[in-house]
Amino acid sequence: MIRCEQLKKKFRRSTVLSNVSLQITEPKIMALIGRNGTGKSTLLRLIAGHLKPTAGKIEVLGENPFNSLQVASNTVLIEESLTFPSPFTLADILKQGATFYPNWQQDLAEKLLAYANIPLHAYHEQLSTGQRATFNLVYGLATRSKITLLDEPMNGMDEAIRTDFYRAILKEYITYPRLIIISSHYLSEMEHLIEEILCIHRGVVELHAPLDEIQTFAVRLRGDQAQIAPFIEHLEVLHAYDEAPFYEVVVPAAQLNVEALQAKGVFVLNVSASEVCQLITSEKKEGIDRVFK
Template sequence: MNIIQCEELSKSFGRRHALQRITCALDAEKIIGIIGRNGAGKSTLLNIFAGYLKPTNGSCRVFNENPFNNIHTASNMIFIDDQLSFSNYLSLEDILKMGANFYPNWQNELAYRMLDYAGIDLTLKHQQLSKGQSATFNLVYGLVSRCALTILDEPMNGMDEVIRTDFYRAILKEYLAFPRTFLISSHHLQEMETILEEILLIDEGTVIAHAPLDEFKEQLVLLNGPSEALAELLSEMEVYTQKTVTGTTSAIVNARKLFVSEEILRTKGITVSSLTASEVCKYLTSKKGRDIDAIFD
């Protein structure tokens, strides 16, 4: 069942086109990574899903309704980002009590246990927290709400590596305990890809890939072997990056256009290696002809 459906969705801010004709469908009860480089349009898309922004053109439906200023959508969704703040008149404990009054599936005891584990004093005000503590509190708030749609926009910003690792596990454990839809935007894809089921990759305001994690990683492969043996093969393929050192060439290519079997390639001394999801994202969104090494040549 689709929880989100977009058709030809576009969003502009003056002359800047943040999103351009996005069409996608996201299934319920999955952990989905919304991935892209800075400025790709991830946050804009998530804010439209949350009902905070209205599309310029096209349509977006969440729970089969227009989410913009929609009470039904708002009551079944929570949006957590690094801009989230609370009243400076309330302690963290007061904030948790208010959350319990608003969200029907609220897990107050779990919130207390998680924040105690993170060493966060509930007598403090939200504004008194460090950046990492604020991110941790906000993420806990989003998890214990147990909303049908939980949107996490860069939820780990400011957290140190140890606490990030712990809370990726917390997201997965919460998903298994109470299945719902998680949309997670993050720059730490390599850290979190083990919990993702699906990736939606955005580049310059458009969706350039949307697939289950395993299929996503299979889009590109690394070829390595004698330059002479690879030369003819690469001339007929889409090459994302290529390097040659002392007669040996390494190249990242589109796996779907590799029509030669691995067995035949091995007879020519060519090996085929898989990539991580993070590496696939990097090469799919890299601009051809741009290489940081070239700046220093």
């Protein structure tokens, strides 16, 4: 479905993506994670064919996506900056969507908007931030595109509507499986949805793995530093907090003797996928605490 080889995108003097290589071969729900400015939106726009790569290669559905009608009719990118013609009501926008997307679901769009109390006679530019985000997401789901790209789709929505629309995404995927890539800062809210995580950092792929692998990637150790130190001396420390007598460290779980640590009274705790992604992209292993030392 998507293949990138040493993909690079540069804007004037700024290189956003420097060397991205990845392959996605089947429908799934994926999370695209990374800190602000790491190139998540740029990667989605390259996949959608909205941007041309500076170097490297990208294939979407077997074609170069840039200026490809085949890719455009089977791919949708929903982002905060998405706009529609100002004279069009929401009903007009939906009507136009049906003329372009071969799998368009008019009934689904109308039912979801009715559920969210968004009237079809309203104008897109007059909607509140949360309503606009909801409409955009509904539009994206209604296309039933083979590749559905959602860039921060929940921004502006309140918690209740976010919860509802996470369920809507899952139900739509079950009904009509396709590749759904969600770029979001709400990873902890989405972990029940996603199968795989793609983490971008400094313009390259830092991590690309199934969710269950990332959920078991690291552990948090709490206890006496002298007891813990011998077990982690050869491991990469992802996070450390030392405020005597309290000591905490996060390290990769592989090759760690958990039973021996627990026998010495050390607490061994799981680390969520969301926190793993935060830690492996952090430049400060002590976090914000270092500022107050």
